[in-house]
Amino acid sequence: MFDHDDVRTAQEITQQPRVWRDAGEMVRARRTAIDAFLARHADARIVLTGSGTSAFIGRIAAPALTRATGRRVDAVAATDIVSAPCAAFAENVPTVLVSFARSGRSPESVAATELADQLLTDVHHVIITCDVTGDLYRRHSARADDLVLVTPDGTNDAGFAMTSSFSSMLLVALLVFAPRGDEAVAALASAGEWALNDGGTLPAELAATGFARVVYLGSGPLTGLAQESALKLLELTAGRIVGMFDSPLGFRHGPKSILDDDTLVVVFVSADPYTRQYDLDLLGELVATAGAHRVVAVSAEPVAVDGATVWTLPGVAGLDDAALALPYAVFAQSLALGQSLRLGLTPDNPFPSGDVNRVVQGVTIHRLDAAPTAS
Incomplete structure (x- = not known):
């Protein structure tokens, strides 16, 4: 469809069918570890989080996963967790926090996991990310009872806007929590x-x-x-x-x-x-x-x-x-x-002035000193 081979965003859009197939193979290869993690936390509340486009993954997945699993699944943006953590985690119940992150470097993404650890007695993390060098991957891959899943090569979109990173992380979440046959991935x-x-x-x-x-x-x-x-x-x-x-x-x-x-x-x-x-x-x-x-x-x-x-x-x-x-x-x-x-814009960098950035900048994470109010 696109003749602009020099536009990374176009390439990242067109690669999606291939990376969806690769994502299906990745989840299938990790199925034993995934099922063991889910079995250990079968009664936990599931919270899907992320910032911007990554938050919208949760908003898409939560209703479907609630219906498919019969479990409580909530979508709460990382920006909402960070700004009002005691509201997001008002109930001190066993929780699985699923964090979506293209790079895992945005300040809110890391802070949301830290606040969950601070406010909840029993919390475990699923990290679905596109970047093995990101902060979320590095922090949680070393934790014994967290589950870290990396989307296929090439999905850490270099363009400004999330495209293949968005769809591949969404597919991984759906396959993890509501498994479907290979034929469904092939059809998609x-x-x-x-x-x-x-x-x-x-x-x-x-x-x-x-x-x-x-x-x-x-x-x-x-x-x-x-x-x-x-x-x-x-x-x-x-x-x-x-x-x-x-x-x-x-x-x-x-x-x-x-x-x-x-x-x-x-x-x-x-x-x-x-x-x-x-x-x-x-x-x-x-x-x-x-x-x-x-x-x-x-x-x-x-x-x-x-x-x-x-x-x-x-x-x-x-x-x-x-x-x-x-x-x-x-x-x-x-x-x-x-x-x-x-419009004659540069899709890979539509804001050359730097007013809006690929990875959010300028966010100050304020320390939460108050004792947990969850009960």
Whole structure:
């Protein structure tokens, strides 16, 4: 899809089907150790954390893992843990803290694990990272009862925006806590290849159109993907194109005011038959709403809504929404990259001034002196 071989971000987007297959093989190779860790902590609360895009991985995975495991799984951003740790860990219960981190070097990522150790009597860590030289990897790989998993080679994205690091860490989490067969990973990888080739025509067309704002909508796990998609657009266009996210039901409660002639609306359609009804209702409403905004449905199954453009992934019908988030993300990443290139920006470094950095800088971590209040 992309002819810009010198753009690392483009390469990192296009490598995703391959690294998804590699991630599946990595988890399979570590299955014995993974299952032993999970068995030792079978009754623990699971908290999924990370900063920025890494936090959105948790937001996508948590509803799916709660449903698949029947366990309590919460998504709490590392930034929220650091700023209000006694609220995040108000209950002193056995906890598994799952930290997602591309580099493992952001100050909040390290501080979140330290605060968990400080406030909780019984806490163990799962580190899912792309960098074996990062602080999280180094600190936790030496701890006897922590589980450290490294995504495949090449996923420590060199570009500014997280792309293959995001999707590979998400896939690892899903495979760890809700194992699925090799055929599911193969289907996702094949769908990703289609999204980059035949399916890449639509994102390229939309990028060339030059919308001033893009709204991403999704329900359940796909709300987290909508949030990540909006961020990807903001990052790669240096904020020159407005990205917004919401759920289909929430969008009616005021945010729908954003619609105008320069707005593109993308609805990530749920695979859940019940939830899907609400997505289709909103799609029908959106195409009937006055204005020249364009409406796109991204779906794993055919969608029949007159007036909406439908982007249908082949071969993944029957997979759950958290898994579908991987090839769905390719659509959003491709659109964001296309917009960035159209604007004449440098996607690998859209902020040459250094105002926004690949690894967050300037954060002061304040010491928590108060005694733990959890009970």
